[in-house]
Amino acid sequence: ARVVYAQQNPEVIDQGVFHNDVIAVGNRNLLFCHAQAFLNQAEVKQQLHTALGGTFHVIEVPDNRVSVQDAVTSYLFNSQLLSLPGGRTLLVIPEECQNNPAVWNYLCELRDGDSPIDALQVFDLKQSMSNGGGPACLRLRVVLTEQELTAFNQSTRMNDTLFASLNRWVDSHYRDRLVEADLADPLLLQESRTALDELTQILQLGAVYPFQR
Numbered sequence: 001a002r003v004v005y006a007q008q009n010p011e012v013i014d015q016g017v018f019h020n021d022v023i024a025v026g027n028r029n030l031l032f033c034h035a036q037a038f039l040n041q042a043e044v045k046q047q048l049h050t051a052l053g054g055t056f057h058v059i060e061v062p063d064n065r066v067s068v069q070d071a072v073t074s075y076l077f078n079s080q081l082l083s084l085p086g087g088r089t090l091l092v093i094p095e096e097c098q099n100n101p102a103v104w105n106y107l108c109e110l111r112d113g114d115s116p117i118d119a120l121q122v123f124d125l126k127q128s129m130s131n132g133g134g135p136a137c138l139r140l141r142v143v144l145t146e147q148e149l150t151a152f153n154q155s156t157r158m159n160d161t162l163f164a165s166l167n168r169w170v171d172s173h174y175r176d177r178l179v180e181a182d183l184a185d186p187l188l189l190q191e192s193r194t195a196l197d198e199l200t201q202i203l204q205l206g207a208v209y210p211f212q213r
Helices: 041-051 067-073 100-110 126-130 144-151 161-172 180-184 185-204
Strands: 024-027 030-034 058-062 080-082 091-092 121-124
Touching: 024 080, 041 058, 067 100, 091 100, 100 121, 161 185
Parallel strands: 030 058, 091 121
Antiparallel strands: 024 030, 080 091
């Protein structure tokens, strides 16, 4: 396989693009990025097209439609591209994109036009976004064979039962507020260790923390 090295554009870094997921997102043979995402972007695109044998698609958002600043503040590229049955592609976006007229108008044109993006799904992710998260946090995907799938710890594989157990764990152990004085309270340490000990039991991880040994 041919490797393509793409450097993030230093000019957009100076405008607040601290991670690449603030200026570009990809899935399979589709790259969705801003026109200013990479240094020497035309050359980068050509190398990608060559490496993938002509099956590569790029949706390049022009600066006159969505500025770098609008991309940063709306977290447009902190989105998630998902492949749907039948070959369709869904773009999962935070609500901030819908609240930005320039971004939302452009996305609707992509969805309704002849682009590889067929559908949009908007989520209210304010709490996650406020803590530096968003759809991009879910991008890591590892393809496993059936043998590999059955070989890993099945207690960590999400299903309805595990989801309910984790929700109960959160309801039992997560404080709804934390103030500076709490950091000096030994009870906080005790609570944290109790929560972690229970979590490792739910996931059947064994004793992974020093305090458990």
